[in-house]
Every structure is written in C-alpha cells, then in structure tokens.
Amino acid sequence: MSSIIELKSVDKIYTGTVDTQVLFDINLTFDSGSCNSIVGESGSGKSTLLNIMGTLDKPTKGEVIINGARTSDMDKNKLADLRNETIGFVFQFHYLLPEFTAEENVLIPYLIKHRRASKEIMERANELFEILGITKWKNSTVTKMSGGQQQRTAIARALINNPKILITDEPTGNLDSETTKKICNSFREINQRFGSTFIVVTHDLRVAEKTDRIIEIRDGKIEKDTVK
Amino acid sequence: MLSIKIAIRFLKTGGGQSLLIIIGIAIAVSIQIFVGLLIDSLQKTLVDRTIGNSPQITILSATDISTIRDWESLVRVVGEVDQIKTVAVSATANAFVEDGNLDLPIIVRGFNFDDIDDIYNIRDSLYEGDQYQSAREVLMGKDLREDLEVDIGDQLVAKTPEGEEIVFIISGFYDLGVASINESWILANLETTQRIFNFGNRITSIEATVKDVFAADTIALEIEKILDNDNIKINNWKDQNEELLSGLEGQRMSSMVIQLVIIASVIIAISSVLAITVLQKSREIGILKAMGIKDSAASLIFIYEGLIVGLIGTTLGVILGLCLLYGFNASTTSPDGAAIVDLYIEYDFILKSWFIGLAASTFAGIFPARKSLKLSPVEIIREG
Numbered sequence: 001m002s003s004i005i006e007l008k009s010v011d012k013i014y015t016g017t018v019d020t021q022v023l024f025d026i027n028l029t030f031d032s033g034s035c036n037s038i039v040g041e042s043g044s045g046k047s048t049l050l051n052i053m054g055t056l057d058k059p060t061k062g063e064v065i066i067n068g069a070r071t072s073d074m075d076k077n078k079l080a081d082l083r084n085e086t087i088g089f090v091f092q093f094h095y096l097l098p099e100f101t102a103e104e105n106v107l108i109p110y111l112i113k114h115r116r117a118s119k120e121i122m123e124r125a126n127e128l129f130e131i132l133g134i135t136k137w138k139n140s141t142v143t144k145m146s147g148g149q150q151q152r153t154a155i156a157r158a159l160i161n162n163p164k165i166l167i168t169d170e171p172t173g174n175l176d177s178e179t180t181k182k183i184c185n186s187f188r189e190i191n192q193r194f195g196s197t198f199i200v201v202t203h204d205l206r207v208a209e210k211t212d213r214i215i216e217i218r219d220g221k222i223e224k225d226t227v228k
Numbered sequence: 229m230l231s232i233k234i235a236i237r238f239l240k241t242g243g244g245q246s247l248l249i250i251i252g253i254a255i256a257v258s259i260q261i262f263v264g265l266l267i268d269s270l271q272k273t274l275v276d277r278t279i280g281n282s283p284q285i286t287i288l289s290a291t292d293i294s295t296i297r298d299w300e301s302l303v304r305v306v307g308e309v310d311q312i313k314t315v316a317v318s319a320t321a322n323a324f325v326e327d328g329n330l331d332l333p334i335i336v337r338g339f340n341f342d343d344i345d346d347i348y349n350i351r352d353s354l355y356e357g358d359q360y361q362s363a364r365e366v367l368m369g370k371d372l373r374e375d376l377e378v379d380i381g382d383q384l385v386a387k388t389p390e391g392e393e394i395v396f397i398i399s400g401f402y403d404l405g406v407a408s409i410n411e412s413w414i415l416a417n418l419e420t421t422q423r424i425f426n427f428g429n430r431i432t433s434i435e436a437t438v439k440d441v442f443a444a445d446t447i448a449l450e451i452e453k454i455l456d457n458d459n460i461k462i463n464n465w466k467d468q469n470e471e472l473l474s475g476l477e478g479q480r481m482s483s484m485v486i487q488l489v490i491i492a493s494v495i496i497a498i499s500s501v502l503a504i505t506v507l508q509k510s511r512e513i514g515i516l517k518a519m520g521i522k523d524s525a526a527s528l529i530f531i532y533e534g535l536i537v538g539l540i541g542t543t544l545g546v547i548l549g550l551c552l553l554y555g556f557n558a559s560t561t562s563p564d565g566a567a568i569v570d571l572y573i574e575y576d577f578i579l580k581s582w583f584i585g586l587a588a589s590t591f592a593g594i595f596p597a598r599k600s601l602k603l604s605p606v607e608i609i610r611e612g
Contacts (some may be wrong), residue, residue, distance in 0.1 A: 047610070051606050054518070056518055056605050056609065077522050077523075080520045083518065083519065084519060085520070091515075091609055095512070095514075095515035097237070097512050097515075099234075108230065112230055112521050115229045116229070169609075
C-alpha cells in the first residue's frame, strides 16, 4: 500500500515568554485507505500533530509530505488548495455555518472551487446524507439540529470533495454514547466505501478500538504504535 | 461566488446590525444629496436672480467719445464666439422727467425689442400693456410709474441734458425686480434713441449673455483677444461682483467640507461595525480557511458586505435626499406662494454622490477584510 502522509523528524515548539516543545522527532507514515487512531492524554500533543498533518499548522522542524508533495514548498494558496482537494476535517465542535442549511454547509467545500453545485455533487451529497442518516434534516438550518445531527453534517461536509484523507479531532467528544457508536460505524462504512484514509484523534478508547492502527502519544513522543 | 453568498447570508442573519449600517449610510448620503443640491440650487438661484436677466459681458467705448461706430462687425465677431448665447446692441442716454417740482433722472435705453427680450426677459416682465411698436412708444419701470402716477397711453415728457424736450407714449410697464432699473430705465426703440440723441448709426454698448455664467471672465478675455481693439473695453459680471463671488465660493467650500465629513463618518461607521462582524464570524472564517478557502476569497466576504450595504444604503439615501429636498422646497415659499429656491437637480452630482457613497462603503470593507487575513484557522480551532 502506498503512503499518503509522511512525517519526518517533526518537532513543534510554541514560542512565547517561555518556549514550549510539544512534539519531539515524530516519524510516522500513514498508508492510503488505512483507518488509524491517535490516542493520548490531554496535552500530549496529539491535536498539534493532527493540525500539522492537516497543514493547518507548520512544524518547527522536519518535513510533512502529503500525497507525495512536500508541504514546506507550498505557499498559503497552494496549501489551501491541498486542504480543499485532499483533506477533510471533522473537529470536536462542528463549526458549521449557522447562516446556512445542512445541505448548503455540506456543499461549501465544493463551492470554494466551483461556481455552482453540479448534478453529480448533489447526488454525492444525498448519498452522504443517506449514509449518515440525516437526509430528513438536509434543509434544516444548523441551529435547529441536535448535536449528533450537526456533527454528522460536519462529517458529510468533510467528505463532499471525496478527500483522500479524513482527519477528525475528538469527533465524538461532545456526544452521548449511542450517537458516538453510530458515528463510529459511519466512519468505518465511509472508510470501506470510499477508500479514504482515516485518522482520528481521540481519548475515547471505544472509538480507537474500531480502527486498524492505534498510535499512542505521550509528552509529544510516540509511545506505542499498534497495528491490528 | 461563494464569497458573495456568504456575505449576503452574514448580512441577513446580522438583521438589526445590517439594518443599522444601511440606515446610517442612507442618512449620510441623503444629507449629502440634500445639502449638496440645496447649496448648488441656492447658488444658481442667487446668480440667476442677480445676473441671469442681465448681460454678463458688456462692450463699451474706451475713448472719450462714449459711442461706438462700425459696431456691426464687432457684433458679428462676438456672436461667432462659441460660448456666447445672445448679443444685443444698445443706444443709451441720460434724460430727466418732471415730477412736480423735481427733475427725476432717467436713462433712455434703446434696443431692438427681440434683442432686449433675449437678455432681460422683458416680455415676461411686462405686467401691463404691450411692447413698443411705433417709434415713440416706450416701456416704463414699475417704480417710476408709481412716482409719476401714469397709465398706458399717457405721454411721457422728458428733457435731454441739453434741454431739448422729447415726448414719448407709454405702451407698457415692466417689473425687472431691481428697484434701480425699475425707477430709471425707459426702454425705447433703438433707432428712435439714436435719432433723438443724435447718435447717427452709432451705439453705446454691445451686451451679451453667455452659456456658462461662471466662465464670463475667460470668455471676455477671449473676445478681447479676438477683437484686439484699443478703442473698446470689455466688462464682465465676475469682475464687477467680486463680493458676491467670494460669498458663493465660501458657500461652495462649506458644502464641500460638510460632504467630506459625511463621507469620513460613513467610512468610520461601516468599518467599525464590519470589524465587529469579523470578530463575531471569526469561527466561521477560520473553518472556511481550514476547508481551503483562500485568504483573498475570505477577505472578499467583507468587501462584498461593504458593497452590498453600500448599494442598498446609497440608493435609499439618494431617494431620501431627493424627498427631503422636494419637501423642503415645498414648505419654504415666499408670501406669494413661489418657491424661495429654484431647484436645480444635477444628475451628475447625484450619480457622483451615489458612486462616492458606494465606493466609501466598499472601501470601509477593506479594514475588516485585512483583519480577516490575519485569522488563522489553527488558532480558532485550538480556542474551540
């Protein structure tokens, strides 16, 4: 299997009154189409690692290679293109735009590059709504949806451009156990159906256990890397 | 496209906040339109009523002899100047009329009636009687008529400075609205005046009106250059009304200052409200950037917000400003019901004000747009 994300000797230091190093010499490779989780305690550096992999943040040292391209060679606009076409994000908070309906929110990543939604993309949006069980709410505004429905809309939004990588950061952090189960099952189904590479950052072991590979991180270093 | 869509939605959900910005722009632009057009109309009314019904350029003899000979060629040359509207010649002389024991000085002004009508709009000023037809018929001003207590068809016996008696027949009375004219000018036939005062074929002045009254001085210079004649002098109303002009200029400058202050306050008000919007929408902007929207497209959201509120606000402002102006004009009338100010609706000015308001609103969007450039998605996400 070819690698989709490669991290080579990545360090991250936050500068301020006191410099804080949060990642130390991280070397990781993620295979295309694989389903992975990163676990660790709060403050272990897992979210920072995720932000660097998602090109939202830059490493202080080391290299990040996504889909064969070195991100350090890219300017802000190229990184924005890369995120739009290759990476989908789901965060702990859904960050949907409250001014738009669920369907409009889902189409936003596509509309960043296109003037209007094509027939094909509408069909894909409907398919995602179906998989995630939120077809009924697609015309609802975000504020009228439950937390679980909002998070599932955010997942559909992350997947609309058929990204090669889906990065999720504590996606079930604010949800009850029943909804968490449903969302985990949806992740698994999406991973198998669309072949997206899944990387989920979580402190919930029930979520991590559903993935094929669990990377444990502690104090900014990889503690354990288990492939099932 | 997406930036416009998001801008519209941000404004729609902004509700009261968006409405406030639009009302703010509308009020500012309406005041600009109202003040600008009113001051412009005031100036034009003032100029029109002061010098509109009088010659703006007058050609006189510069020699000891007050009359001009061979004036036909001069009239032809002046008439050919592009900016000249009308040209008339006059033979003017002083005389006296008896009012009881007093000798009242009068000025007998000889004109071809159509020429004088072009300049002084005399036909509309005739409030009784008719224009002079025969050689002896004359028109008298309202104030002189009141002094002499005469009527249509009455004789007017005048004396030349040399003591020669002239008898005119009064055919009509005029009111030019200027007491000094109404009490002294007797308007008569050109040839009659030339004959009575022994001018022969000579005249005393060539009077002209121009298309742009404020260009009268440069047109006068141009005529002077073309004629190149030391025996004549050319007067223009601007040189003779410097105080009026400086008053008008002061009015124009104060209008400019008011308009500049209005534009500045529009920019500051919109900028500050939109800057708050950036803070309110920082989460949305952050996540849009995470999804791959470019900095330029994210900034455009705020430029479009400025443009949209500007478009609605300035258009409403123009309508409101015109309503205010017409309302003001209808409510401020003289005792006889006529408007105090004649409204001159300058479409160029309205279009310019609309465009400036729109440009200022859009420009106001630049500051929040710049602020949005600095929003980093990772910081927004980290803060939750």
